[in-house]
Amino acid sequence: MATDFELAVFERQLHEALELPEAKRWTLERDGSVPLGLFATMHPLGNPGELYKLRLHWSDLYKPPSLKFINMVTGSDSDPKAWPRCFGFRPSSLDACLPWTEEGQRLHPEWQHSAANAFPKTDAPIQLALINVQSSLDRTYQGRGPQ
């Protein structure tokens, strides 16, 4: 359960994220189904027509968030085709096995004890997640996930 402090920080940081230069390429909205969740729509640099909708959920705002990509038509969170093929993203497994995601840390519990791969200390968890997704899309995009 999110604390009042987390909810207030979340609300403020969501507004601050909208002021990032990258946000000109995003649409952001709260996911009302959970206290600490949002949807974002993004596209890779050079592929403005390839839109991806992602969902971020935090159980604790200062721990790694869960990342899922969402089918923009059906709303399904279990469609590999909704995932971009990028470094660290695994469309067939419907997860991102990266140190900044809940899924990555769950699959690799040894990471939390590693200086190299522990979740970074952050005072900007929303920005951390959004910039990392956008950077993956911009630098390592290889197309849409398999059916």
Added chain:
Amino acid sequence: MNTTTVSSGEQIAHHETLNVKVRYAASGKPYVNPKANPDETLAALKQQVLQFFGLVEGEVDGGRKVYFLTYGGVQQTDLSIQLKQLAQGEHHLELNLIEQFIQG
């Protein structure tokens, strides 16, 4: 403003400093230098930025920490480039510092 003298003796004015902002994804407070030297290289800027955010590259327990700079979404691989070359006549320069994570 700074000036450069060309062969005819004419002096050409250009920006003496650049307003540089670098955002590290994990930090809500960006690195800002409103009077950055345009001749400075990205390598020198990166060192200042890492220091500002309290980050160190290199071998650590469990692997290696690596960070890189992006400009307009593009990873900058040539760190010998000068800030003025990247800015291309603009007075403001905004970059991101990204941590290179491993893939599990």
